[in-house]
Amino acid sequence: MRVLAAMSGGVDSAVAAARAVEAGHDVVGVHLALNRMPGTLRTGSRGCCTIEDSNDAWRACDKLGIPFYVWDFSERFKADVVDDFVAEYAAGRTPNPCMRCNERIKFAALLEKALALGFDAVCTGHYAKVIRDADGNPELHRAADWAKDQSYVLGVLTREQLEHCLFPLADTPSKAEVRAEAERRGLSVAKKPDSHDICFIADGDTRGWLAERIEMEPGNIVDETGATVGEHAGANAFTVGQRRGLRLGHPAPDGKPRFVLEVRPKDNTVVVGPERLLxxxxxxxxxxxxxxxxxxxxxxxxxxxxxxxxxxxxxxxxxxxxxxxxxxxxxxxxxxxxxxxxxxxxxxxxxxxxxxxxxxxxxxxxxxxxxxxxxxxxxxxxxxxxxxxx
Known part of the structure; x- marks a missing residue:
């Protein structure tokens, strides 16, 4: 089977590709250039799709003896993931960019191009499993290691996409075993830290990042009864469940903390209230x-x-x-x-x-x-x- 291995530059995708090679598939590695600033460097476990990640992916493919390519998907990533993220926050919603990336980039744009080039499947380092039912239809299941299970962020995959998905880490009992295997195989990413948070906000300051892209206007913070209890510099920077950074001028009658219950972008209002209303x-x-x-x-x-x-x-x-x-x-x-x-x-x-x-x-x-x-x-x-x- 001709397999296109999506190589993020991390240990999971490297071991997944190695297992695909070992299984006898004809494997080609590809790194997706999603960052529009390719010279950006990682900060510990923050950031991804950087020049360092591209180099790590190339070294892994070189060690495995498979071809390696870099595909520039930065424009589509900006339109389908980054711009969508900003638009959702501007509308008062809390988006999940990882879901959008899997839906529109890794298992839409990438798979579409892979199939057009004659590949049979796309291989990734996700912890999830595809199982066939009695009629041969593909089903998506949790991975063996529930602590690392990523089936949630793959929930957007359709039946047609699952037909062409390969998840070699599905039955791996732990991430520690993946790292140990990478070390045995001589892969330089064996001890590389996992990326986390939002990949295109490398410093983790989501509020500051959004403030540069969404016009923020001051407005009122009200409690569940509609009474004004404070002011904010921009409703779009708040999320439901948030407790810190509210700077309320009026304490709750019971003295307990209040949480964001709702963001109303139409009237630029943030609603707060007791934890039980969450x-x-x-x-x-x-x-x-x-x-x-x-x-x-x-x-x-x-x-x-x-x-x-x-x-x-x-x-x-x-x-x-x-x-x-x-x-x-x-x-x-x-x-x-x-x-x-x-x-x-x-x-x-x-x-x-x-x-x-x-x-x-x-x-x-x-x-x-x-x-x-x-x-x-x-x-x-x-x-x-x-x-x-x-």
């Missing part, structure tokens, strides 16, 4: 996609049992989900008829048996049954146990 029991998601063949209940509009996860390293909680085709701003989507509806208008209604804290519009909810990823949706609205829809 608990969410119902989520509505848009831009719904299924990681493989949808469960029968989803297509019929019936409610089905699942677990829901809203953060990459968050705990999944028991839930019930239902697909509806009502307008997402409709007050009661439960009355919608799924028949004869436009799939693009689909809304995923997820009722959480265990409330989750600090769910924000713009985040992604991924549904599971056991280890299997069913699909995902972008959160459009959330309901608190004690408060109306945010």
């Amino acid at each position: 608990a969410v029991s119902e989520i509505r998601g848009i831009r719904v996609s299924w990681a493989g063949v949808p469960v029968a209940s989803a297509e019929s509009g019936e409610e089905f049992a699942c677990t829901a996860q809203v953060r990459a390293h968050g705990d999944p909680v028991p839930a019930r989900a239902r697909l509806t085709f009502a307008d997402r701003h409709d007050a009661d989507p439960h009355n919608a008829d799924p028949h004869n509806a436009d799939p693009h208008d689909a809304v995923l209604v997820v009722t959480l048996d265990t409330p989750l804290r600090g769910v924000a519009p713009g985040q992604t909810v991924v549904l599971y049954q056991g280890t299997r990823v069913l699909g995902q949706a972008t959160i459009d609205a959330a309901r608190s146990l004690d408060r109306a829809a945010l």
Whole structure:
């Protein structure tokens, strides 16, 4: 099988490529140049797609004896990931750029080009697993090492994309074993630190980075009753669940900390309140996609049992989900008829048996049954146990 190995310059992708070679595949390595400033250097574990990462990827391919190329996807990355990130924050939402990168770059643009060049699959260092069901359809599952499992950020993959995905690290019991294997193979990235945070904000200062790209205007901070309790320099820099940096002029009556409950970009207002109001029991998601063949209940509009996860390293909680085709701003989507509806208008209604804290519009909810990823949706609205829809 002809395999294109996506080489980030890290240890995971290097070992994944090595395993693909060892399995007898015809492997070619490619590093995606996503940073529009290719001379940028890493700062410890911050940043990625730098000139150092490109060199590390080249050294790994040289050690494995496979061809190596650099593909410039920086313009598409800026448009589909960076600009989308800014636009989402400007609209008062909290986006997940890793989801967008996987959806639009690594498993859309890259896979599209790979297939056009005659490759059969794209190999990455993600910790996730593709399993075939009894009919031969691909399913996305959690990796063996739940601590490193990355199935959440791959929840945007479609059945067609899963047909061409290769995840050689799927059954690896720990990251320590990957590093030990890299050292045995003589790969120079064996001890290289993992990248974290948002890759295109290398210093980790998201608020400062956004302030340079979004016009910030001062406005009011109000409590859950609507009373003004402070001022802010720009609502777009706040996220649901935030506690620090609020600088409130009026303490809460009970003296306890207050948290951001909602960001309202239309009137430039930030709503704060007690921690208990962060608990969410119902989520509505848009831009719904299924990681493989949808469960029968989803297509019929019936409610089905699942677990829901809203953060990459968050705990999944028991839930019930239902697909509806009502307008997402409709007050009661439960009355919608799924028949004869436009799939693009689909809304995923997820009722959480265990409330989750600090769910924000713009985040992604991924549904599971056991280890299997069913699909995902972008959160459009959330309901608190004690408060109306945010």
